[in-house]
Amino acid sequence: MPQQxxxxxxxxxxxxxxxxxxxxxxxxxxxxxxxxxxxxxxYYGGSWTSFNFQELLEWAQLLQxxxxxxxxYSQENFEGKKxxxxxxxxxxxxxxxxxxxxxxxxxxxxNSTEExxxxxxxxxxxxxxxxxxxxxxxxxxxxxxxxxLLKDSRQFNLDIAPKIMPxxxxxxxxxxxxxxxxxxxxxxxxKTYIYSDQDNFDKxxxxxxxxxxxxxxxxxxxxxxxxxxxxxxDFDNSPETFEGYEEKPYDIFLRExxxxxxxxxxxxxxxxxxxxxxxxxxxxVQGLTYTQRYLKSLGRYxxxxxxxxxxxxxxxxxxxxxxISAVFGGIYMLKHSVKHLLIDESSNNFxxxxxxxxxxxxxTYLITSIDYIPEKLLQENEECEQISxxxxxxxxxxxxxxxATLTIFPPxxxxxxxxxxxxxFSEGTRTCPKDKYVLYMSTKASGKSAKEDLHKxxxxxxxxxxxxxxxxxxxxxxxxxxxxRNTTLSSLLPNNIIVTNDxxxxxxxxxxxxxxxxxxEKMCPNEEFLPVVPDPDDDDFSVD
Amino acid sequence: MHARxxxxxxxxxxxxxxxxxxxxxxxxxxxxxxxxQKKDKKEFDNDAFILTxxxxxxxxxxxxxxxxxxxxxLSGTLxxxxxxxxxxxxSSELIFLQELFQLxxxxxxxxxxxxxxLETMPNPDWNKELQLIGKVLELDARNFHAWDYRRYVTPKxxxxxxTSLTQTEFDFTxxxxxxxxxxxxxxxxxxxLLPILIKExxxxxxxxxxxxxxxxxxxxxxxxxxxxxxxxxxxxRWLIGQGSNISTSQMDEEIKDSSIKSSERIELLQRExxxxxxxxxxxxxxxxxxxxxxxxxxxLKTNTKEGSKKIDDEIITFCDRLIxxxxxxTKRYEDxxxxxxxxxxxxx
Numbered sequence: 001m002p003q004q005x006x007x008x009x010x011x012x013x014x015x016x017x018x019x020x021x022x023x024x025x026x027x028x029x030x031x032x033x034x035x036x037x038x039x040x041x042x043y044y045g046g047s048w049t050s051f052n053f054q055e056l057l058e059w060a061q062l063l064q065x066x067x068x069x070x071x072x073y074s075q076e077n078f079e080g081k082k083x084x085x086x087x088x089x090x091x092x093x094x095x096x097x098x099x100x101x102x103x104x105x106x107x108x109x110x111n112s113t114e115e116x117x118x119x120x121x122x123x124x125x126x127x128x129x130x131x132x133x134x135x136x137x138x139x140x141x142x143x144x145x146x147x148x149l150l151k152d153s154r155q156f157n158l159d160i161a162p163k164i165m166p167x168x169x170x171x172x173x174x175x176x177x178x179x180x181x182x183x184x185x186x187x188x189x190x191k192t193y194i195y196s197d198q199d200n201f202d203k204x205x206x207x208x209x210x211x212x213x214x215x216x217x218x219x220x221x222x223x224x225x226x227x228x229x230x231x232x233x234d235f236d237n238s239p240e241t242f243e244g245y246e247e248k249p250y251d252i253f254l255r256e257x258x259x260x261x262x263x264x265x266x267x268x269x270x271x272x273x274x275x276x277x278x279x280x281x282x283x284x285v286q287g288l289t290y291t292q293r294y295l296k297s298l299g300r301y302x303x304x305x306x307x308x309x310x311x312x313x314x315x316x317x318x319x320x321x322x323x324i325s326a327v328f329g330g331i332y333m334l335k336h337s338v339k340h341l342l343i344d345e346s347s348n349n350f351x352x353x354x355x356x357x358x359x360x361x362x363x364t365y366l367i368t369s370i371d372y373i374p375e376k377l378l379q380e381n382e383e384c385e386q387i388s389x390x391x392x393x394x395x396x397x398x399x400x401x402x403x404a405t406l407t408i409f410p411p412x413x414x415x416x417x418x419x420x421x422x423x424x425f426s427e428g429t430r431t432c433p434k435d436k437y438v439l440y441m442s443t444k445a446s447g448k449s450a451k452e453d454l455h456k457x458x459x460x461x462x463x464x465x466x467x468x469x470x471x472x473x474x475x476x477x478x479x480x481x482x483x484x485r486n487t488t489l490s491s492l493l494p495n496n497i498i499v500t501n502d503x504x505x506x507x508x509x510x511x512x513x514x515x516x517x518x519x520x521e522k523m524c525p526n527e528e529f530l531p532v533v534p535d536p537d538d539d540d541f542s543v544d
Numbered sequence: 545m546h547a548r549x550x551x552x553x554x555x556x557x558x559x560x561x562x563x564x565x566x567x568x569x570x571x572x573x574x575x576x577x578x579x580x581q582k583k584d585k586k587e588f589d590n591d592a593f594i595l596t597x598x599x600x601x602x603x604x605x606x607x608x609x610x611x612x613x614x615x616x617x618l619s620g621t622l623x624x625x626x627x628x629x630x631x632x633x634x635s636s637e638l639i640f641l642q643e644l645f646q647l648x649x650x651x652x653x654x655x656x657x658x659x660x661x662l663e664t665m666p667n668p669d670w671n672k673e674l675q676l677i678g679k680v681l682e683l684d685a686r687n688f689h690a691w692d693y694r695r696y697v698t699p700k701x702x703x704x705x706x707t708s709l710t711q712t713e714f715d716f717t718x719x720x721x722x723x724x725x726x727x728x729x730x731x732x733x734x735x736x737l738l739p740i741l742i743k744e745x746x747x748x749x750x751x752x753x754x755x756x757x758x759x760x761x762x763x764x765x766x767x768x769x770x771x772x773x774x775x776x777x778x779x780x781r782w783l784i785g786q787g788s789n790i791s792t793s794q795m796d797e798e799i800k801d802s803s804i805k806s807s808e809r810i811e812l813l814q815r816e817x818x819x820x821x822x823x824x825x826x827x828x829x830x831x832x833x834x835x836x837x838x839x840x841x842x843x844l845k846t847n848t849k850e851g852s853k854k855i856d857d858e859i860i861t862f863c864d865r866l867i868x869x870x871x872x873x874t875k876r877y878e879d880x881x882x883x884x885x886x887x888x889x890x891x892x
Binding site: 211219 | 722723724725764765769771826827
């Protein structure tokens with residue numbers, strides 16, 4: 001007899017423990033709503049999760065496999081209501097495409113015989129299984145790399161939608177005010193590089209100190225950049241400076257009003273404003289807003305504009321909000337799938353769902369990630385943005401030793417249509433073991449595949465051909481593409497089903513945090529969004 | 545805790561606070577009174593010592609009490625005691641000072657007493673002092689007491705270890721300037737160290753020029769980054785030096801071969817004038833740019849025969865601009881302008 005829930009009626013049922021759903025779970029439980037939070041996966045984080053190495057490999061294999069037939073739940077009628085079947089695995093898998101992974105023979109490792117012996121003793125049986133599964137096409141050297149990575153598998157926390165957090169912004173204020181920040185640890189990301197001509201990477205100067213010490217910025221450019229940065233930090237107070245440029249492309253404004261050009265222009269657009277598209281797609285007001293957000297983030301936590309959450313950001317932050325939800329009575333069940341959503345035929349309202357055990361659970365609202373929406377209500381949006389990503393494990397840092405760095409390839413610098421961003425995280429961020437580094441690459445999709453979009457940039461960062469032992473070389477690379485299915489869904493969708501977005505192409509959690517806040521305010525217009533939770537360590541703490 | 549509203553204290557709480565404060569003031573006054581009584585009676589005993597500790601913990605700027613404390617130590621504990629005991633007593637004084645320092649990092653008397661302790665103790669640890677003051681400058685890079693103390697400590701350490709610290713200290717200023725160049729103390733320290741560095745390294749003319757040119761590059765980067773920051777301009781003016789002596793005047797007193805020197809000097813002046821002129825083009829309203837140009841041009845005028853009319857005219861235009869920009873000093877620029885006009889009239 002499968003476990004049945006005692007309580008079958010809730011204010012809100014939430015499907016998926018992704019970032020946006022988790023914030024909402026926390027916010028709703030916090031104001032006293034009864035929350036049931038389910039996830040078909042056996043882990044937290046949904047499309048925002050992080051995997052250890054073996055899990056990542058298995059996830060990639062799963063996505064590479066054929067899309068299976070539907071899970072067999074068919075539409076039924078249930079006590080006078082429409083029971084629409086959900087098909088989580090199938091819908092989820094459709095969001096991903098162009099999955100390719102590669103293992104590289106590592107000449108540096110094979111020189112060490114002592115370590116070699118370790119490779120042949122995988123710790124777990126499952127490792128051997130995984131090796132066997134992928135190794136039929138691998139050379140001996142490649143197999144060695146795989147065995148070594150699998151051995152350290154659990155020291156990897158690899159984000160499938162890696163994101164960082166500005167030191168001033170929506171998310172950090174929410175983490176502070178809600179108290180969720182107490183559950184998390186961070187490292188600073190304080191170095192940004194930009195790829196320039198002649199295969200050089202220039203350190204991007206952002207603060208006054210950076211501008212002063214930068215060897216690559218000429219004297220005149222130092223002045224122009226400083227003048228611009230001083231203006232941008234406080235641009236709302238001098239509207240006369242950008243009058244007439246509001247709707248014009250940002251790059252034209254920078255060129256004409258501040259004489260910022262060529263390399264400096266690229267740095268401002270792609271490494272400071274962090275534009276993720278082509279320059280002329282962003283107007284001056286947007287551009288200034290992005291720039292200001294970056295500049296305001298500096299100086300709060302040292303000379304860093306961004307923080308990186310340890311142990312895999314997406315999964316850790318989501319769990320933090322789930323924890324607040326649980327503290328305030330939210331009920332959690334992972335690896336718990338949903339068979340049907342129940343829709344009242346006359347009112348076209350969601351009334352409840354049938355879970356994997358056949359139990360009927362009802363609620364006033366349903367919040368869900370797109371993956372749980374019945375196919376019948378899904379409207380495939382061919383226009384939706386796609387993001388090409390790569391997770392690359394390398395054996396030596398690029399640029400310089402650091403917990404976290406960001407590298408930007410401006411459009412057209414390596415045959416790329418859109419800017420490519422690359423995070424490098426080290427052991428310090430608990431992303432990978434010591435002496436390994438992880439590159440997270442991403443760009444808006446433009447070419448035929450994720451690999452095509454990103455491989456040229458990868459070649460500039462590491463020695464892909466593995467000829468030179470003194471250079472950083474890759475051990476493993478996974479390329480994939482995923483859709484940003486935003487919530488333009490079928491008009492048939494009941495009003496009381498609230499759908500959250502997938503991770504977008506931006507580098508941080510800001511748009512997602514804003515979505516969570518807006519959805520909450522729509523549901524509970526007069527309630528406070530995640531008010532302060534008393535600190536149990538505080539003397540004043542008392543339960544009312 | 546972050547992000548919590550500070551509640552406005554109620555009238556009652558405010559009254560309570562005032563009362564508490566009043567008792568504290570009374571206690572303090574009593575302490576001071578008893579301490580002065582001891583002092584007048586020349587009672588240099590342990591009770592008196594404890595009184596000074598209590599008072600100084602609350603008010604480290606009370607120098608009379610520090611003086612009394614030293615008298616107590618000299619006529620009491622430190623009199624006729626072993627070297628070890630002496631070391632011990634003064635070490636605990638240093639710890640006491642460190643605690644007070646955290647309350648008030650800018651008290652002259654804390655540093656004064658610290659110097660006295662170290663000079664009085666048999667085995668002062670100057671290296672530890674340097675480490676300590678390095679930490680202080682991490683907390684506040686512009687604490688000029690700390691910089692002054694650093695200038696006091698380094699020669700002592702250098703003497704004790706028989707090694708020169710000039711290069712490492714010079715590099716220390718570079719680090720501090722790179723962290724934030726708006727630091728008058730760091731630039732000042734640099735100006736103190738540069739001449740010594742050149743002397744110690746026994747640099748020939750070419751090497752010396754190279755080193756000084758590097759300084760010009762550094763300061764140029766600073767005022768191009770922020771022309772409104774006076775600290776860099778001051779260092780620039782120091783680098784240029786004053787009068788007819790070639791750059792950094794202090795180092796070259798022995799060389800007075802003026803004919804060669806003056807041509808080099810003119811070259812330097814013209815180079816720097818061009819640098820500042822370029823910046824002025826980008827920042828036409830920069831006060832420090834204009835002021836620097838006036839200084840440089842005035843000296844150039846005394847060194848060259850031809851073109852002095854042109855220079856004068858330019859200085860007058862700069863004065864006019866400064867009168868508009870720098871309202872607080874209009875009279876000063878008017879005065880300068882009238883002097884030039886007057887001398888022009890006399891020459892005609």
